[in-house]
Amino acid sequence: MPKKLNLIIILPAFNEAEIIGRVLADLKKVLSGFKNFESKIAVIDDGSWDKTAQVAEKNNAIVLHHVINRGLGGALQTGLEYARMKKADICVTMDSDGQHDPYDLKLMIDPILQKKADVVIGSRFLRKDNLIPCLRKIILKVSNLLTFFLFRVYTTDSQSGFRAFSQKAIKKIKLRTQRMEVSSELFQQIKKNKLRFKEVPILVFYTAYSRQKGQTNLNGIKVLLKLVLRLAR
Amino acid sequence: MMNLFLLPVQLVLIIFLFFATSRVYLRFKEGTLGLGGFLFWIGIWVLALFSILNPGFLSYWAKLLGVGRGVDAIVYLSIVLLFYLIFRTNIMIENLREEISRLVREIALKQGDKKKRGK
Numbered sequence A: 001m002p003k004k005l006n007l008i009i010i011l012p013a014f015n016e017a018e019i020i021g022r023v024l025a026d027l028k029k030v031l032s033g034f035k036n037f038e039s040k041i042a043v044i045d046d047g048s049w050d051k052t053a054q055v056a057e058k059n060n061a062i063v064l065h066h067v068i069n070r071g072l073g074g075a076l077q078t079g080l081e082y083a084r085m086k087k088a089d090i091c092v093t094m095d096s097d098g099q100h101d102p103y104d105l106k107l108m109i110d111p112i113l114q115k116k117a118d119v120v121i122g123s124r125f126l127r128k129d130n131l132i133p134c135l136r137k138i139i140l141k142v143s144n145l146l147t148f149f150l151f152r153v154y155t156t157d158s159q160s161g162f163r164a165f166s167q168k169a170i171k172k173i174k175l176r177t178q179r180m181e182v183s184s185e186l187f188q189q190i191k192k193n194k195l196r197f198k199e200v201p202i203l204v205f206y207t208a209y210s211r212q213k214g215q216t217n218l219n220g221i222k223v224l225l226k227l228v229l230r231l232a233r
Numbered sequence B: 001m002m003n004l005f006l007l008p009v010q011l012v013l014i015i016f017l018f019f020a021t022s023r024v025y026l027r028f029k030e031g032t033l034g035l036g037g038f039l040f041w042i043g044i045w046v047l048a049l050f051s052i053l054n055p056g057f058l059s060y061w062a063k064l065l066g067v068g069r070g071v072d073a074i075v076y077l078s079i080v081l082l083f084y085l086i087f088r089t090n091i092m093i094e095n096l097r098e099e100i101s102r103l104v105r106e107i108a109l110k111q112g113d114k115k116k117r118g119k
Helices: A017-031 A052-058 A071-085 A102-113 A134-151 A167-172 A182-192 A208-213 A219-232 B008-029 B035-053 B055-065 B070-118
Strands: A005-013 A037-046 A062-066 A090-093 A119-123 A163-166 A197-201
Touching (some): A017 A037, A017 A102, A062 A071, A071 B070, A102 A119
């Protein structure tokens, strides 16, 4: 019998008790169909003050608890460090607010299994049926341009939270930014470590809940300032 | 030429400079300030003291830089220095944030492993 691949799904979560149970249940349903994988779900509870950790534990997820909130970047780094520790063959990061469709998982990991990519980005702009709010669309496009301007990597969705990493990428990527600017920093790491990256179309659900929880539109300016500061130091 | 008769404003500034220099020395002695920082601040305050006692020195540099008055040159240089120091402080805060995150991560990974072993 061939050795099963070690797959780790990382869900950074901050006060998601309301929805994370459903997200984990859906994810587990999809993962039960992945027969060639030994899969684990790790929730990075980023200093939540609601019952996110308890709900995640109840759903048999591994919970890594940040004693204080460190932001998306801090949580992603913890997730990647965990994947490194556990010698994961593939690691996937997803939003924990139910924005991503777990049925896209196969699409995300296929390029890694076929050795065509080290990093796979799920792009919401590659599917025409995604209903992205207009202002959000403009901000995301500007973020893509800035990512290109700062790091010379062109992507159709620099702020996507749905990503898959090969073992090589897990080992090489070292993120340093703490908050939302991590999404752009990732492309700097792809370029620096000469990793092959591919984009695949994904479905996103913009619910009232996810819009309230996700990046605010004004956050883009803050992200830019932080990135410039990081480059200048 | 150094003027030995001090104006009240010069006296106040000199008292402040002695106070500032004593703070630099104390922070250096307790280890909060490194040798580089100590020399930088001592250099700044000594230069300031020299400029207060000898205003001609400032006018000379102001003329050399193409600025009308010595006081203007000081204001311009101070603004540049302040901006630079704010930049450095920002970087320092970012570094501190990073270190805190590393600590938080270490605790999270250790606790996660312990929990697993305990199950």
